[in-house]
Amino acid sequence: MEELFLPIQTEDISDNVFKLIGKDWMLITAGQKDAYNMMTASWGAAGVLWRKPVIFTFIRPQRYTYEFVEKNAHFTVSFFEEKYREILNICGTTSGRDLNKMNIEGLNALQTPSESIAFQEARLILECRKIYFDDIDPAFFQAFDIEKVYPAKDYHRFYVGEIIQAWQKKTD
Numbered sequence: 001m002e003e004l005f006l007p008i009q010t011e012d013i014s015d016n017v018f019k020l021i022g023k024d025w026m027l028i029t030a031g032q033k034d035a036y037n038m039m040t041a042s043w044g045a046a047g048v049l050w051r052k053p054v055i056f057t058f059i060r061p062q063r064y065t066y067e068f069v070e071k072n073a074h075f076t077v078s079f080f081e082e083k084y085r086e087i088l089n090i091c092g093t094t095s096g097r098d099l100n101k102m103n104i105e106g107l108n109a110l111q112t113p114s115e116s117i118a119f120q121e122a123r124l125i126l127e128c129r130k131i132y133f134d135d136i137d138p139a140f141f142q143a144f145d146i147e148k149v150y151p152a153k154d155y156h157r158f159y160v161g162e163i164i165q166a167w168q169k170k171t172d
Contacts, residue, residue, distance in 0.1 A: 001110055004120055005167035010053035013166055015124065017046045020079050025088050028057050029117050030068035030075040033109065036117040037101055039065040040092030043156075044077075046126075046163075053163040055126055058136075058156040064096035066157065074114040074129050075161060078122035114164065123169045128161030 020026065021044045029038035045056040055077055059066045069075050080088060087106050094101075102109065108120040118125040136155040138147060 001112060001118075001167065004110070004170060005125065006170055008166045008168045010126075010163050010166050013124065013168075015079070020124075021045070024079055024082075025092070026057075027078045027080070027088060027091060027119070027122070028059070028065060028069070028075060029078065029119075030065060030072045031117055032072075032115060033111050033117060035068075035102075036109070037065045037068045037096035038091050038117075039063055039096075040088045049160060050131075052131070054131070055128055055161050055163055056158055057161065058158045060154050060156050062154060069130070069159060072116070072130075074112075074116040074127065074164075075159075076112060076116045076118040077126040077128060077161070078118050079124040080119075080122055084121060112165070112167075118167070122167075125167040126161075126163050127165040127167065129164050130159055131162045132160040133157055 022042055025040050025042050026044060027038050028041050029036060031037055041057060043058045047054060059069060087104060090104060091101060109117050110120050112118055112127045114127055116127060135157050138155065141147060
């Protein structure tokens, strides 16, 4: 891992989190080297909670990646350059139940120190430990147009992941 990435402090991440998550998208990955899955997401947040650097991810229960995040104590969130957009699109529109995402051409898995999976092609990786989860409850919506996002009533589970290490791609 350290051949390709430099460990950095979370406060040294210079990217705009709104651009990283909402526009560039992120790849959420959970599992172990012999069985993992990933999904593209454009919902999330990063900040400080309980005096810890954290990231918030949102996953619908019917997503295959949900099973992996549920079973594992750690997950990664990876960010890529624009040239990987098509791969991210595949990871966001095709279920791991229908396509073995471990074999997607153009993505090469690597194992983090917590034995989570990330990718050599990422430019920034956040290695996370799950510290909290909860399910979105529509009873608490204060902006009632939010309900329109859920015509199937398939509310997300959100996870708070403590960022235990940030990794930035080494430049030549």
